[in-house]
């Protein structure tokens with residue numbers, strides 16, 4: 001099982017879109033895929049038409065169970081999506097209270113990693129959609145993954161958010177003793193604008209080979225797909241945005257298997 005966490009401390013950069021699109025593509029390639037929503041805003045959960053306020057079990061219960069967690073409790077929280085091979089571990093707003101509840105307890109950073117280990121035989125790939133805030137949830141999502149996928153909107157302000165995220169990883173590397181591997185994904189690239197071109201050049205200058213060598217273009221089909229509650233790869237398989245994510249996915253599989 002390969003685990004990828006999609007993270008950036010800036011909001012609106014394409015985290016949920018990347019999670020859903022890559023997840024959809026993997027499922028369509030025949031892999032068993034789990035998408036985990038760790039954002040209290042539950043955007044990924046709502047993306048698939050799951051009403052997070054109606055849920056009896058969710059990621060929240062997994063964190064509350066902590067060390068006592070059993071495999072069947074995870075199965076109870078899983079929701080199938082409308083797509084074959086694609087399941088969702090949904091979020092609820094209660095996740096926003098976790099920092100207060102768990103913040104000071106030892107070992108709380110490995111709850112999600114341990115939970116995924118319990119279901120490692122069930123899935124080929126797990127993608128974790130992270131909140132844009134550094135807290136218990138992000139620490140867990142980072143600890144659980146083999147690679148961090150960092151979508152960055154190709155505009156000047158977004159690069160500042162990336163800088164914050166990378167400094168966070170450097171701090172965590174020391175406290176968690178984990179060498180995080182990450183790939184920066186330039187998103188919402190608009191080749192007609194100077195802002196996009198400049199931002200891409202700056203990304204390459206600052207982070208060189210850590211930046212994926214291509215870009216995800218601006219594509220209105222992503223918004224349309226979310227309105228239809230379908231992964232873009234299902235809603236608009238021939239769109240240029242999906243084409244780019246497919247190329248990215250092939251590259252990531254080469255890196256991590």
Ligand SMILES: Nc1ncnc2c1ncn2[C@@H]1O[C@H](COP(=O)(O)OP(=O)(O)OP(=O)(O)O)[C@@H](O)[C@H]1O
Nearest residue numbers: 011012013014015016017132188217218219222223
């Ligand atoms: N390549 C793209 N082209 C056009 N629109 C896009 C693209 N990627 C994402 N979007 C749109 O931008 C908006 C923000 O994207 P998304 O929700 O994926 O960001 P996010 O980083 O998950 O945000 P948050 O931190 O608030 O959860 C959405 O409306 C989405 O449809």
